[in-house]
Amino acid sequence: MSAKKSALGRGLGALIEEAPRAQKPVQNSAVIEIALDLIDVNPYQPRTTFDEETLNDLASSIKELGIIQPITVRKTENGRYQIISGERRTRGARLAGLETIPAYVREADDQGMLEMALVENIQRQDLDAIEIAISYQRLIEECNLTQESLSERVGKSRQTIGNHLRLLRLPAEIQKGIRFGVITMGHARTLITIDDLELQLQIFEEIITKELSVRQVEERIKEIRSDANESKSKDSKQKEKPQSELVEEYEKLQKSLTGRFQSPVEVKRNTSGKGKIIIHFRNNTEFERILGMFENLNP
Numbered sequence: 001m002s003a004k005k006s007a008l009g010r011g012l013g014a015l016i017e018e019a020p021r022a023q024k025p026v027q028n029s030a031v032i033e034i035a036l037d038l039i040d041v042n043p044y045q046p047r048t049t050f051d052e053e054t055l056n057d058l059a060s061s062i063k064e065l066g067i068i069q070p071i072t073v074r075k076t077e078n079g080r081y082q083i084i085s086g087e088r089r090t091r092g093a094r095l096a097g098l099e100t101i102p103a104y105v106r107e108a109d110d111q112g113m114l115e116m117a118l119v120e121n122i123q124r125q126d127l128d129a130i131e132i133a134i135s136y137q138r139l140i141e142e143c144n145l146t147q148e149s150l151s152e153r154v155g156k157s158r159q160t161i162g163n164h165l166r167l168l169r170l171p172a173e174i175q176k177g178i179r180f181g182v183i184t185m186g187h188a189r190t191l192i193t194i195d196d197l198e199l200q201l202q203i204f205e206e207i208i209t210k211e212l213s214v215r216q217v218e219e220r221i222k223e224i225r226s227d228a229n230e231s232k233s234k235d236s237k238q239k240e241k242p243q244s245e246l247v248e249e250y251e252k253l254q255k256s257l258t259g260r261f262q263s264p265v266e267v268k269r270n271t272s273g274k275g276k277i278i279i280h281f282r283n284n285t286e287f288e289r290i291l292g293m294f295e296n297l298n299p
Helices: 002-009 052-065 087-095 110-122 129-142 147-154 158-167 172-179 185-192 197-210 214-261 284-296
Strands: 031-035 071-075 081-085 100-106 265-269 275-279
Touching (some): 081 087, 129 147, 129 158, 129 172, 147 158, 158 185, 172 185, 185 197, 185 214, 197 214, 214 284
Parallel strands (some): 071 100
Antiparallel strands (some): 031 100, 071 081
């Protein structure tokens, strides 16, 4: 029993044949033990945060049971290796004090490595929604994938991919809230429907301070939009009132000038304020009479 536990404590390498420190794989999919000091991190790693507490828990598990699932690496120059997937396990192994770690060795160029790392990480359950969204965006931009081909590659619907990509349009404060679990994906999808940046942040703060559910957020947005429409309606009516008052003044002016000149007078004015006053006459006699009235106005 003690011998079995000892083997488990030494990791997966103890359950298969002992492997040299930097053994060259015979096949692309072979599992070998690789020295941890020969392994470099993945520059394309979509995960940007590693929780210290869970890493310590993982390290404790590794001390007891070893590495259950090998990591995946590619070989680089000078006999070193670069992680394709399994950085968390690698960190845990280092914390546990291991010298080697079981690994699959894959052949991949930079773009192939990027794609493998992103696709494999997307399948993980512990990535947050923003990390997944960034991975989708990078696969589209850096690996020249369409949403349709990406959907086939990662086994997710185009709607799911689209919902995640839209998260990247949200302000940084809200994206941070999603990453740290302050708000849910459901809250985020509701906030995306708001075009006004200030209003998005206002609702975001209300979600936190009032602990609003997704349903309550939807009702709150409806309430705000209803108030906005009502305000617009009032503003429209207030703008119409002065215009009607001006029309009434123009009519009074027309009557006054018509009486003064004893000929029909029209006052026309557009919404920008430009206009004209038209005095009508029926013959030369009326024209001369109106002209004489203007001449009499001269000092």
